[in-house]
Amino acid sequence: MRLTIEGLGKRYRGGTWGLRGVDLELGPGVVGLLGPNGAGKSTLLRLLATISRPTEGRVLWNGEDIVARPEPLRRVLGYLPQDFGVYPNLTAREFLAYLAAAKGLARAAARQRIEALLELVALRDDAGRPLGGFSGGMRQRVGIAQALLADPQLLVVDEPTTGLDPEERVRFRNLLSDLSGERIVILSTHIVPDVESVATDLVAIDHGRQIAHDPPEDWLAAVEGRVWQWTVPSAELAAVRERFRISGALRRAEGVEVRAVAESAPTPEARPVAPTLEDGYLWTVERARREGRLAA
Amino acid sequence: MTSFAAIPALALGDLRDRVRRRSFLAVLAAAAYLGLETIRGNVIVAFGDFTGGATSAWAGTLMAIVANSFLSLAGFWVVKGSIARDRATGVGQILAATPLTRVAYTLSKAVSHFLVLAAMVGVLWVAAVAFQWRAPGAAELDLGAIALPMLLFTLPALAVVAALAVLFETIPLLARGFGNFAWLFVWSALLVLPITTPFFDLLGLRHFQQGVGAVVRELEPAWNGDFRITLAAGSPPPTRTFVWRGFEVGDGLLGERALALAVALALALAAAIPFDRFDPARRRLRAPGPRRSARDRENRESAASGPIRPPSLAPLAPAARDFSLLTLALHELRVALCGMPRWWRLGAAVLLVGGALAPDTARPLWLAAGFLWPALLWSGLGVREREAGVDAILAAAPLARRRQLPALLVAGLLAGLATTGGAIVRALGSGQLAAAAATLAGLAAMPLLALAFGLLARGSRLFEGLFIAAWYVGPLQQTPGFDFAAASTAAVAAGTPYRFALAGAALLAVALAVERRRGLDGDARFG
Numbered sequence: 160m161r162l163t164i165e166g167l168g169k170r171y172r173g174g175t176w177g178l179r180g181v182d183l184e185l186g187p188g189v190v191g192l193l194g195p196n197g198a199g200k201s202t203l204l205r206l207l208a209t210i211s212r213p214t215e216g217r218v219l220w221n222g223e224d225i226v227a228r229p230e231p232l233r234r235v236l237g238y239l240p241q242d243f244g245v246y247p248n249l250t251a252r253e254f255l256a257y258l259a260a261a262k263g264l265a266r267a268a269a270r271q272r273i274e275a276l277l278e279l280v281a282l283r284d285d286a287g288r289p290l291g292g293f294s295g296g297m298r299q300r301v302g303i304a305q306a307l308l309a310d311p312q313l314l315v316v317d318e319p320t321t322g323l324d325p326e327e328r329v330r331f332r333n334l335l336s337d338l339s340g341e342r343i344v345i346l347s348t349h350i351v352p353d354v355e356s357v358a359t360d361l362v363a364i365d366h367g368r369q370i371a372h373d374p375p376e377d378w379l380a381a382v383e384g385r386v387w388q389w390t391v392p393s394a395e396l397a398a399v400r401e402r403f404r405i406s407g408a409l410r411r412a413e414g415v416e417v418r419a420v421a422e423s424a425p426t427p428e429a430r431p432v433a434p435t436l437e438d439g440y441l442w443t444v445e446r447a448r449r450e451g452r453l454a455a
Numbered sequence: 456m457t458s459f460a461a462i463p464a465l466a467l468g469d470l471r472d473r474v475r476r477r478s479f480l481a482v483l484a485a486a487a488y489l490g491l492e493t494i495r496g497n498v499i500v501a502f503g504d505f506t507g508g509a510t511s512a513w514a515g516t517l518m519a520i521v522a523n524s525f526l527s528l529a530g531f532w533v534v535k536g537s538i539a540r541d542r543a544t545g546v547g548q549i550l551a552a553t554p555l556t557r558v559a560y561t562l563s564k565a566v567s568h569f570l571v572l573a574a575m576v577g578v579l580w581v582a583a584v585a586f587q588w589r590a591p592g593a594a595e596l597d598l599g600a601i602a603l604p605m606l607l608f609t610l611p612a613l614a615v616v617a618a619l620a621v622l623f624e625t626i627p628l629l630a631r632g633f634g635n636f637a638w639l640f641v642w643s644a645l646l647v648l649p650i651t652t653p654f655f656d657l658l659g660l661r662h663f664q665q666g667v668g669a670v671v672r673e674l675e676p677a678w679n680g681d682f683r684i685t686l687a688a689g690s691p692p693p694t695r696t697f698v699w700r701g702f703e704v705g706d707g708l709l710g711e712r713a714l715a716l717a718v719a720l721a722l723a724l725a726a727a728i729p730f731d732r733f734d735p736a737r738r739r740l741r742a743p744g745p746r747r748s749a750r751d752r753e754n755r756e757s758a759a760s761g762p763i764r765p766p767s768l769a770p771l772a773p774a775a776r777d778f779s780l781l782t783l784a785l786h787e788l789r790v791a792l793c794g795m796p797r798w799w800r801l802g803a804a805v806l807l808v809g810g811a812l813a814p815d816t817a818r819p820l821w822l823a824a825g826f827l828w829p830a831l832l833w834s835g836l837g838v839r840e841r842e843a844g845v846d847a848i849l850a851a852a853p854l855a856r857r858r859q860l861p862a863l864l865v866a867g868l869l870a871g872l873a874t875t876g877g878a879i880v881r882a883l884g885s886g887q888l889a890a891a892a893a894t895l896a897g898l899a900a901m902p903l904l905a906l907a908f909g910l911l912a913r914g915s916r917l918f919e920g921l922f923i924a925a926w927y928v929g930p931l932q933q934t935p936g937f938d939f940a941a942a943s944t945a946a947v948a949a950g951t952p953y954r955f956a957l958a959g960a961a962l963l964a965v966a967l968a969v970e971r972r973r974g975l976d977g978d979a980r981f982g
Contacts, residue, residue: 205847208847208850208851209850209851210847210850210851230853230854233851233852233853233854233855234776234853236851238847238848238851240847240848242844242847243844243845243847243848244842244843244844244845245843245844245845246790246793246794246839246843246845247843248793248794249789249790249793253789253793256786257786257787257789257790258848258849258852260778260779260782260783260786261783261786261849261852261858261859262852262853263776263777263778263852263853263854263858264771264775264776264777265774265775265776265777265779266779266782268771268772268774268775268777269775272771272775275768275769276768279768291735302848305848307768309771309776310768310770310771337768338768
């Protein structure tokens with residue numbers, strides 16, 4: 160299976176480009192789609208999920224254009240939108256049965272699949288309650304379950320961990336890892352740790368532009384020797400934040416231990432430390448902005 | 456800023472949001488159309504065989520009568536829904552977390568509603584000026600005389616309508632479709648009762664009848680008080696004219712209209728009592744049945760804390776993919792029914808059985824009721840998924856709308872059969888094949904029209920408003936041209952239900968084309 164994205168762009172009414180010039184070639188695995196809020200991640204995912212139509216460029220699923228022929232993709236697509244709703248008076252089981260019917264699953268198979276999914280997302284005990292009484296995290300789990308209903312080959316999930324508690328986040332990451340063997344999973348987030356352990360590929364988007372597509376190791380290698388840590392008095396923290404790209408701050412008895420990404424040591428006291436993927440992401444975005452690769 | 460000081464700002468913000476929507480232009484266009492039709496003589500206001508001559512006072516009074524009659528009905532549906540929007544967008548919860556009081560909120564909504572309605576009155580005022588300007592042999596143009604009846608009668612009446620719209624939205628039972636239907640009956644009472652009883656004249660129609668009627672009586676002492684507002688197509692135009700110089704504005708009249716404003720204020724204040732302040736905990740959800748509750752409890756008791764490593768998911772066999780239209784239609788019906796109170800099903804059962812057992816003479820009544828009962832299920836067709844936020848998930852499903860649209864239509868038909876099936880079977884049993892077929896055509900027409908209006912308007916109120924008005928004139932009053940239920944033999948002979956079905960199919964085709972056009976700009980729901 161292959162997902163090919165060529166020169167993809169989406170212009171909204173009023174002439175604003177939400178996305179432009181995206182080129183990707185994706186195979187089985189988990190793709191972490193990273194970018195700040197408003198970068199164009201959801202726009203890209205809506206295009207891939209055949210919800211929106213591109214203004215330019217094309218998307219090919221196993222060589223077929225998904226605008227001209229969306230059905231082959233839709234048959235194997237699982238999509239979790241960032242903002243989705245539920246019918247509040249239906250129970251979780253009824254809601255999933257409804258969506259299974261819409262996705263064309265046979266009743267008996269749907270029933271089995273729904274029970275397995277309810278177990279998977281730890282909602283079996285609450286499956287008979289109306290969805291209107293569910294917490295945000297529980298609704299999100301229903302959303303994850305519906306995305307997996309039709310055993311998708313392409314799973315597109317937009318900010319899937321929103322509202323999940325830490326335990327649920329770990330569970331979800333493990334689930335993605337398990338699922339990724341024979342399918343393409345595209346996971347959009349602005350929280351780097353969500354993709355740190357599971358992503359086989361990383362794509363960064365900023366201001367509607369694709370700025371990177373690399374394996375996670377490349378991001379770590381790129382920032383190696385450029386991550387610094389030192390301690391500053393609390394009163395100076397604001398000034399330090401203005402001068403450097405701070406990726407973390409930890410309050411200590413002697414002040415605030417700050418972590419920054421920079422070409423060279425920001426201060427004589429700064430010492431190099433091992434980079435994380437978050438440092439790599441910040442460095443990638445920073446470098447793209449500096450090199451002017453975000454100009455429309 | 457105190458809570459009450461925030462009312463103008465809140466009302467203005469709400470108004471800005473509304474006037475920047477395209478639908479606001481459509482609302483103003485509808486008001487302009489109403490004014491135009493009145494100018495062209497297609498809306499007749501007659502006192503027996505009399506109507507007013509071309510004076511500025513009559514131009515203003517004519518438009519005020521038209522506004523108080525039609526705008527008061529349609530205006531309610533136009534403005535209602537603003538609190539639901541605050542709930543859906545989450546703005547309501549943000550406001551609820553401020554010091555804003557419930558009273559200030561409902562008052563600000565009433566003010567905002569009133570301003571929208573006042574804008575429509577402004578359009579009618581322009582139409583009245585045009586009416587006077589183009590009338591042959593018209594007296595001198597007096598802008599104040601044209602405006603006076605609207606200021607005196609229309610604006611206070613619409614203030615009451617605006618406040619009632621807020622009150623309806625804060626009462627859970629009336630907040631949605633049921634309230635939209637109930638408004639027709641409330642409006643009828645407000646309109647008719649003051650003319651036939653001493654009931655307080657909120658809408659001002661009695662003033663028109665008695666004030667203008669006094670001039671008519673001078674010309675025709677035998678005038679029997681007949682006062683009617685009709686469409687030209689339905690009745691002959693009056694042949695005689697009177698000269699209307701306007702109302703004498705005395706303390707009594709001013710006091711009475713001020714009282715109407717006070718009633719509007721009281722209604723807006725009263726709306727704060729049932730208003731839930733966007734607390735979701737106060738919304739009633741369907742309770743799980745006893746069997747389900749017991750099973751859930753059992754599950755909860757036996758459940759240990761879930762493992763971090765999730766259980767594995769078996770692949771789906773290819774044979775598992777087998778779309779069934781009926782299955783999806785039944786699910787759509789369940790989705791629709793879930794939003795209805797439990798007694799809806801009981802009512803449907805009564806209508807189903809009653810329709811089968813009732814004598815032929817009672818058939819029209821059973822059919823009228825049978826068509827009204829599922830109307831709220833129909834009005835949500837094509838709308839529910841958008842309102843619930845499920846549309847993006849459905850749009851990514853295989854053959855998305857091409858599967859869902861037929862399922863919605865089948866679900867709508869099944870809902871109609873659940874209430875009128877008995878009457879249809881009885882008609883078939885007594886050999887009235889044409890009547891049974893016509894009723895079935897009418898049943899098919901309703902989901903078609905509901906879906907079309909739902910897709911076009913992206914909401915249910917347009918269908919609800921049009922449906923209840925057509926139902927009142929058609930199946931209930933048995934006007935042959937509107938009797939889509941085939942409750943009368945004249946409607947069967949005229950083929951009215953078939954016309955509705957054809958119109959529904961055509962309108963749905965237009966709605967789908969519009970959706971496709973919208974899709975080119977963004978969404979691709981029909982791809």
